Amino acid sequence: MQQPPPASPGDREEEIDTPALLIDLGAFEANLERMASLLRPTGARLRAHAKTHKSAVIAHLQMKAGAVGQCVQKVAEAEALAWGGVPDILLSNEVVGATKIARLASLARLARVAVCADDAEQVAMLEAAAEAARIRLRVLVEIDVGAGRCGVSPGPEAVALAQRIAASPHLRFGGLQAYHGSAQHIRGYAERAAAIAEAVAHTRRTVEQLKQQGLDCPIVGGGGTGSFTFEAGSGVFNEIQAGSYCFMDADYARNFDEAGAPVSTFQQSLFVLGTVMSRPKPDVAVVDVGLKAISVDSGLPLVWRQPHIRYVGASDEHGKLIIEDGATAPFLGEKLRLVPGHCDPTVDRYDWYVGVRDHRVECLWPITARGGFN
Amino acid sequence: MQQPPPASPGDREEEIDTPALLIDLGAFEANLERMASLLRPTGARLRAHAKTHKSAVIAHLQMKAGAVGQCVQKVAEAEALAWGGVPDILLSNEVVGATKIARLASLARLARVAVCADDAEQVAMLEAAAEAARIRLRVLVEIDVGAGRCGVSPGPEAVALAQRIAASPHLRFGGLQAYHGSAQHIRGYAERAAAIAEAVAHTRRTVEQLKQQGLDCPIVGGGGTGSFTFEAGSGVFNEIQAGSYCFMDADYARNFDEAGAPVSTFQQSLFVLGTVMSRPKPDVAVVDVGLKAISVDSGLPLVWRQPHIRYVGASDEHGKLIIEDGATAPFLGEKLRLVPGHCDPTVDRYDWYVGVRDHRVECLWPITARGGFN
Numbered sequence: 001m002q003q004p005p006p007a008s009p010g011d012r013e014e015e016i017d018t019p020a021l022l023i024d025l026g027a028f029e030a031n032l033e034r035m036a037s038l039l040r041p042t043g044a045r046l047r048a049h050a051k052t053h054k055s056a057v058i059a060h061l062q063m064k065a066g067a068v069g070q071c072v073q074k075v076a077e078a079e080a081l082a083w084g085g086v087p088d089i090l091l092s093n094e095v096v097g098a099t100k101i102a103r104l105a106s107l108a109r110l111a112r113v114a115v116c117a118d119d120a121e122q123v124a125m126l127e128a129a130a131e132a133a134r135i136r137l138r139v140l141v142e143i144d145v146g147a148g149r150c151g152v153s154p155g156p157e158a159v160a161l162a163q164r165i166a167a168s169p170h171l172r173f174g175g176l177q178a179y180h181g182s183a184q185h186i187r188g189y190a191e192r193a194a195a196i197a198e199a200v201a202h203t204r205r206t207v208e209q210l211k212q213q214g215l216d217c218p219i220v221g222g223g224g225t226g227s228f229t230f231e232a233g234s235g236v237f238n239e240i241q242a243g244s245y246c247f248m249d250a251d252y253a254r255n256f257d258e259a260g261a262p263v264s265t266f267q268q269s270l271f272v273l274g275t276v277m278s279r280p281k282p283d284v285a286v287v288d289v290g291l292k293a294i295s296v297d298s299g300l301p302l303v304w305r306q307p308h309i310r311y312v313g314a315s316d317e318h319g320k321l322i323i324e325d326g327a328t329a330p331f332l333g334e335k336l337r338l339v340p341g342h343c344d345p346t347v348d349r350y351d352w353y354v355g356v357r358d359h360r361v362e363c364l365w366p367i368t369a370r371g372g373f374n
Numbered sequence: 375m376q377q378p379p380p381a382s383p384g385d386r387e388e389e390i391d392t393p394a395l396l397i398d399l400g401a402f403e404a405n406l407e408r409m410a411s412l413l414r415p416t417g418a419r420l421r422a423h424a425k426t427h428k429s430a431v432i433a434h435l436q437m438k439a440g441a442v443g444q445c446v447q448k449v450a451e452a453e454a455l456a457w458g459g460v461p462d463i464l465l466s467n468e469v470v471g472a473t474k475i476a477r478l479a480s481l482a483r484l485a486r487v488a489v490c491a492d493d494a495e496q497v498a499m500l501e502a503a504a505e506a507a508r509i510r511l512r513v514l515v516e517i518d519v520g521a522g523r524c525g526v527s528p529g530p531e532a533v534a535l536a537q538r539i540a541a542s543p544h545l546r547f548g549g550l551q552a553y554h555g556s557a558q559h560i561r562g563y564a565e566r567a568a569a570i571a572e573a574v575a576h577t578r579r580t581v582e583q584l585k586q587q588g589l590d591c592p593i594v595g596g597g598g599t600g601s602f603t604f605e606a607g608s609g610v611f612n613e614i615q616a617g618s619y620c621f622m623d624a625d626y627a628r629n630f631d632e633a634g635a636p637v638s639t640f641q642q643s644l645f646v647l648g649t650v651m652s653r654p655k656p657d658v659a660v661v662d663v664g665l666k667a668i669s670v671d672s673g674l675p676l677v678w679r680q681p682h683i684r685y686v687g688a689s690d691e692h693g694k695l696i697i698e699d700g701a702t703a704p705f706l707g708e709k710l711r712l713v714p715g716h717c718d719p720t721v722d723r724y725d726w727y728v729g730v731r732d733h734r735v736e737c738l739w740p741i742t743a744r745g746g747f748n
Contacts (some may be wrong), residue, residue: 001725002376003450003745017473017748051690073691076377093691096651096662096707099391118652121706149692150652150660181689277470278492278524286524288470291719293747297665297688314671315555316425316718317447317467317747318523332495333470344690345665349723351375351745370745371377371725373667373691374391 005352005364013359014335018275019293021350022337023247023365025357027269031246032065034266039066039240044232047071047090047221049243052344054369055353056084058246069112071221071241075100076372082111084368091115092177092221092241094122094142094150100374101125105133114138114219116177118152123164123171130170138174139165140219143206145199147181154178154202159209166215175219176210178203179241184226185251185298189258196230204236225266226255249343251298271304271337272346273354274319276330285321285330289338290314293349298342311338379726379738387733388709392649393667395724396711397621397739399731401643405620406439408640413440413614418606421445421464421595423617426718428743429727430458432620443486445595445615449474450746456485458742465489466551466595466615468496468516468524474748475499479507488512488548488593492526497538497545504544512548513539514593517580519573521555528552528576533583540589549593550584552577553615558600559625559672563632570604578610599640600629623717625672645678645711646720647728648693650704659695659704663712664688667723672716685712 006017016022039046048062051073059070059081069088072078078089089111095101107113117123117139130137141161144151152158158176166173183195199222207217221239223231225248231237244252247270255263274289291314294301301319303309308327313320319338323329330336340346351370355363380391390396413420422436425447433444433455443462446452452463463485469475481487491497491513504511515535518525526532532550540547557569573596581591595613597605599622605611618626621644629637648663665688668675675693677683682701687694693712697703704710714720725744729737 001454001740001742001744001746003748006748017471019747080375094651094660096649097391118654119706144654148658149689149694150654152654275470277468280492280518280524280526284522286468288747290747291669291671291716292722295665297670315523320523332493342665348666349745366375368375370375371723372375373393373662373664374377374380 003351007354007361007364009361009363011361013273013356016273016335016354016361018273018335019289020273020354021347021352022271022273023353023355024269024271025355025362027267028246031266031269032062035242035245036066038229039232042232044237045239047239047241048246049092049241050077050081050369052243052247052347054080054347054367054372055365056081056086056368057365059084059086062246074373075104076374077369078104078107078113080369080372082107086111088112090219090221092179094118096122096125098125098129101129102133105129105135105137108133108135108137114140114174116140116142117161117165118142118150120161120164123161127168127170136170136172138172140174140177140221141165142177143202145178145180145202145222146183146195147179149181154206155209158206159213162210162215163213173215175217175221176203176206178220178222179224180222180227181224184224185255187254187256189256192227192255193230196227200231200234200236207236225252244343247343250302250339250341268339270340270343272301272340274336274338276332276334276336279329279332282329283323285323287319287321287336288317289319290317292316294338294340295342295345297345301338301340304337304339377725381728381735381738383735383737385735387647387730387735390647390709390728390735392647392709393663394647394728395721395726396645396647397727397729398643398645399729399736401641402620405640405643406436409616409619410440412603413606416606418611419613421613421615422620423466423615424451424455424743426617426621426721428454428721428741428746429739430455430460430742431739433458433460436620448747449478450748451743452478452481452487454743454746456481460485462486464593464595466553468492470496470499472499472503475503476507479503479509479511482507482509482511488514490514490516490551491535491539492516492524494535494538497535501542501544510544510546512546514548514551514595515539516551517576519552519554519576519596520557520569521553523555528580529583532580533587536584536589537587547589549591549595550577550580552594552596553598554596554601555598558598559629561629563630566601566629567604570601574605574608574610581610599626618717621717624676624713624715642713644714644717646675646714648710648712650706650708650710653703653706656703657697659697661693661695661710662691663693664691666690668712668714669716669719671719675712675714678711678713
């Protein structure tokens, strides 16, 4: 069931019903501009990842700020964006199953659509669906550049799969998908740079071998919020797939920059607003934001700009806060902004963004791909 | 947005679109019967916890199997049940905020409703809302019996709050809420028994002190799936609030029984069905069930009855499986049943249960309180 919106435009922040998913609009807009200004000198395009925001509204705002299109991870996300008027969508993942592939193929009449493959059997399934839908489907070859998840090996294996795609009258070879997911959260700058340097080398070699076989790569895509400056500056990647940059989270803020300081390229714009629902002891407060309302897979939430209040434990619907010595304790009913450990799965639990400017609700945006993992 | 159902009645299990939330109906029904037969000789009533299942359909089935009503943790859950015809609902939690309390009070005309408090300030808020709604609201006092989360101290503090409630013309003292959440997952039987023995002692003492002040407890509620046999047999608790028993999960299956064997009181009836979407290496498979489709806060999922296939890592939309030496690897497109680490937050990500009997879809049940954490 879709839940009703927790606020109305014009409400003050403290009137928002909680838990609620807040976007600080000023910080969010600054993040979109910052990304555009960082990519401009590199020539790399931004194809922002919608698995973070799951919303056609945000996709359009990103494209207004210069993004050429969107990445998605699932057919249901592609549907939500295509139905919401997003014109250019790359499914940066493999799709298996006849029904799912047919759904994807049907979207190719609404938007420019591409998908990834890492297996000849998948390519045959895509080919059959494209033929049945009478479209020519763009297919990228995913290569494993170090993450050890999906993807064929860079080099000859990738070239063979690309040739298989290019030989099909129903498919079009779309380029390479070369995302190094696990490198995004390597804390040290030098170590992160080294991991991506290796990914770039694998990708460069594969692009060159493809070229020798007469195959150009319209898209060479990869790079996330933790690493995109390296890919964008490589001269090999032409599309950056960052998602979290527009919101940020506690885990990305634990990465270090070149000077050894916490990365501060983007501002925290996403919050879960909670209410103090119990004050059982002088140094304990309980907030109404637990496991169902915030993702803890990458660490517990932080209380925004209140380092003396620590979120120490989550159960289904409760978060336990410890108030450190001498600090002012929050009152019963007080609203607190929490910074999620991991933004993507936190967003996916909500039906609405509450857009706030200067602590007043400005807009409500539906999260139309919420729960869209099919 | 509500997602479309991933299957239709009559489909074979391997035709279900994934990820999907499956109930094995035979195991589920056996769990409901088993709970009824375990509680019958104790005289304790079952008030099953709907924070697990979030569905009026399941609430009614539990009541058909003998439950006297339902517990919920949130006003949005109480709404989903009351609107779905559930007649007796205890909000086993504190509610703070005028809007939320007014929503709860309005439900008292549809169903028998009660709520908990652990603070005189909350009681004043409940009183004002009950007066405005012209109802008399049942309020239980929550006592902290060892979990260290919400609740007043057992004994005199609880008695004082109960007297405050009983003195109000707009409220009715409803009894004690005495749930020991953290004891549910104490692995050893003796240690679990000892933790609950202490909770029972605190509760017994408080019930007696209330009686000395002329206050009876219509409800003395607590006990979860890990501990309910102790509370039910205590002679003090008259209501059991177990939720997970109908589904079970990998974490509850790590508890030990009196004989030192893994607890086998209930059967695993809840699964996330996934599809193998990539086979990048002979000993690696990637399944389409990641952080968004299954909860990992209490450990990674297990592959049902395939101990040689281990789920070793989750990212947003991927689960990495390792196939151990010599075992048969799953094929591309194969459907696998996964056992969630934690059932409650897993359920909350889905809009539909797919009820399966003998590997064929029998029914679709909407999860009407999905995302209902307001």
